[in-house]
Every structure is written in structure tokens, then in C-alpha cells.
Amino acid sequence: xxxQLRQARAMGDYLIVGVHTDEEIAKHKGPPVFTxxxxxxxxxxxxxxxxIAPGAPYVTxxxxxxxxxxxxxxxxxxxxxxxxxxxxxxxxxxxGRYRECKRTQGVSxxxxxxxxxxxxxxxxxxxxxxxxxxxxxxNFGKGPKxxxxxxxxxxxxxxxxxxxxxxxxxxxxPGDTIIYVAGAFDLFHIGHVDFLEKVHQLAEKxxxxxxxxxxxxxxxxxxxxxxxxxxxxRTLSVLACRYVSxxxxxxxxxxxxxxxxxxxxxxxxxxxxxxVPDKDGSDPYEEPKRRGIFQLVxxxxxxxxxxxxxxxxxxxxxx
Numbered sequence: 561x562x563x564q565l566r567q568a569r570a571m572g573d574y575l576i577v578g579v580h581t582d583e584e585i586a587k588h589k590g591p592p593v594f595t596x597x598x599x600x601x602x603x604x605x606x607x608x609x610x611x612i613a614p615g616a617p618y619v620t621x622x623x624x625x626x627x628x629x630x631x632x633x634x635x636x637x638x639x640x641x642x643x644x645x646x647x648x649x650x651x652x653x654x655x656g657r658y659r660e661c662k663r664t665q666g667v668s669x670x671x672x673x674x675x676x677x678x679x680x681x682x683x684x685x686x687x688x689x690x691x692x693x694x695x696x697x698x699n700f701g702k703g704p705k706x707x708x709x710x711x712x713x714x715x716x717x718x719x720x721x722x723x724x725x726x727x728x729x730x731x732x733x734p735g736d737t738i739i740y741v742a743g744a745f746d747l748f749h750i751g752h753v754d755f756l757e758k759v760h761q762l763a764e765k766x767x768x769x770x771x772x773x774x775x776x777x778x779x780x781x782x783x784x785x786x787x788x789x790x791x792x793x794r795t796l797s798v799l800a801c802r803y804v805s806x807x808x809x810x811x812x813x814x815x816x817x818x819x820x821x822x823x824x825x826x827x828x829x830x831x832x833x834x835x836v837p838d839k840d841g842s843d844p845y846e847e848p849k850r851r852g853i854f855q856l857v858x859x860x861x862x863x864x865x866x867x868x869x870x871x872x873x874x875x876x877x878x879x
Contacts, residue, residue: 562606562800566725567661568634569608576628577609578616588618588643591875593669593868598750605753607728607802619648622655636663667716667793672747675788676869677876718792726799728806730767732824737763740825740848742771742811744778746787746865748797755831755859756803762827762857769823770798771811781813781836788865814844820851829857833864 569575579599585592594602596614603612613628619642620633633652637660640648652658732738739759745752760766772794778787787794795809812819815828828848838844848854 563664565608574610576611577603578613581615584618606800632657634659676872726796732767736765736767738767738825739827740769741829744787745798751861751863754861758857759829760803767805769806770804771808774810777813814838817847828854
């Protein structure tokens with residue numbers, strides 16, 4: 561979704577994103593994973609979005625475009641149909657006010673849901689630490705041929721160009737407060753957005769660096785078949801957030817003196833979720849605590865990746 565919004569923003573000067581209500585989605589597609597309020601806030605947190613149009617109709621009309629003073633609308637190159645089989649963009653296409661962008665290959669909502677549903681199988685619950693790691697992590701949510709058994713979508717392929725397109729490219733400026741946060745940021749969701757927004761409010765000129773742990777590390781402290789999204793997918797999700805300035809891809813689990821010095825970090829923040837000890841039993845935040853620069857931040861949200869997975873499993877028959 562972020563990539564689609566990035567492409568759409570590049571086609572014009574001001575991007576308004578229409579977000580459907582829960583009722584509209586349930587009618588045409590099935591139950592949404594996130595409530596409309598969660599989705600409004602999530603979309604607003606994407607850095608290419610200038611404004612949202614809450615409660616946008618499922619069928620895009622010229623009336624809607626005119627209401628928001630839009631010259632044209634943009635959609636991915638996959639066709640969307642109403643419940644009775646009509647193209648939802650027929651009217652705007654006929655009027656010549658429709659543009660298309662490429663959908664991101666290898667990662668779709670359906671594909672992610674497939675990976676989560678596979679997680680409910682018992683053999684995922686206890687991954688033996690001694691097994692060759694590649695035997696399981698590279699195959700999360702995949703059938704024996706390396707394709708999702710749900711959608712046939714192949715693995716998302718990261719390129720340096722894609723990272724450049726998503727990255728802000730901004731260096732920290734004099735007077736910036738450099739804040740470091742670390743985690744899995746799996747299935748980037750409203751809980752993450754609320755946390756990052758709160759962290760962003762801690763300084764007048766915040767420069768937030770997010771450290772993302774490699775899949776192997778995440779699996780060590782989360783278990784089952786986490787992370788649902790691999791490191792490449794998680795990197796782009798976090799880079800798309802307007803509160804994040806930089807991402808460390810494959811950050812060390814323990815926040816080291818080297819890392820703090822290298823990035824000239826003045827504050828290290830963590831949410832209210834449990835901090836799992838490092839492999840040797842030590843506190844991964846020992847060094848920032850010793851320096852007196854560690855701060856717990858309450859996002860005010862109780863949504864976690866686990867809860868999202870539970871919502872999806874509960875609704876699995878409707879997907």
C-alpha cells in the first residue's frame with residue numbers, strides 16, 4: 561500500500577487518500593482487519609499522504625473527485641469489482657480522469673494473511689533453535705515449491721532502488737535530537753504508529769532512527785513463525801512512516817556503545833511491551849540505561865502484532 565501511495569504522490573502535487581468505512585469493506589470484500597479509525601490514522605501516518613478522505617465510497621465517482629478538487633484518481637494495476645461485478649473505476653476511466661500505478665510484486669494482504677494462517681499449525685509452535693535456520697525462516701507461509709499456498713504470490717524481492725525511493729535521504733541537522741528505537745516492527749500497525757508519534761513528540765526537532773532486527777533474531781524472542789514479514793518488507797513499512805528518518809537494517813539486539821556513538825544518539829526509547837533478555841541473559845538496554853538516556857514511552861495503544869494475528873485467525877473463514 562505504501563508503495564502505491566508513493567507512486568501516486570509522484571504523479572501529482574497533493575495526495576488525498578480515500579479510505580472506506582468498515583461497512584463498505586465488509587459489504588464488498590469481507591471483514592477488515594483494522595477498524596476504520598485505525599485505518600484512517602495508519603494512512604495519515606504514511607509520509608506521502610497530504611490528506612485523507614474518511615468514509616470514501618467503494619465506487620469512485622466524478623462527484624467524489626470534484627468534491628475534493630482532484631484532477632484524477634490513481635489505483636493499482638489490479639482490477640477491483642463491486643459485489644455485483646462492476647469495475648469500481650468505470651466512471652472516472654470513461655471521463656479520462658484515471659491513472660494507474662504498478663502494484664508491489666510479491667507482497668499482498670492476501671499473502672500476509674496466508675502466512676499468518678499457516679502459523680496456527682502445531683508444527684510452527686516450537687522451532688528447535690539448533691535446526692538449520694534457513695530450513696524454517698525462509699519458508700514462512702510458503703508451500704513446498706516456495707510459493708504461498710494461498711495466493712501463489714512469490715517472495716518480495718528487495719532492490720537498492722526501492723530502498724532509495726522509500727528513504728528520506730535526510731541527514732540529522734544541527735539541533736536535532738537523535739532518538740533511537742529498536743524492534744521487529746512486524747506487520748507495521750497502529751500500535752507502532754502511536755508509539756512513534758509519541759516518541760516524535762518528545763523533542764522539538766526529532767530525528768528518529770529505527771533499528772530493525774533480522775528475522776533470525778525476531779524469531780528467537782518471538783517464537784512460532786514470527787516475523788510474519790521478512791526484514792526487507794519490514795524495512796519499507798517503517799521507512800514509509802512520516803515519523804521515521806532512518807532505518808538500521810539488521811540492528812544488533814543489544815543497543816551497544818558503538819551504535820550510540822556512531823549515530824550520536826541522545827535518547828533511546830522503548831514501548832511498554834516486554835523486553836526479552838539477550839542470548840546471554842543480559843539487558844539489551846543496559847548501555848543506554850548506564851548513560852541515563854533510556855526512556856519508556858507509553859503509546860496509549862494496546863494493539864500488538866499478536867493481537868492482529870488473533871483477529872485474522874478469528875475471521876479466517878471470511879477471508
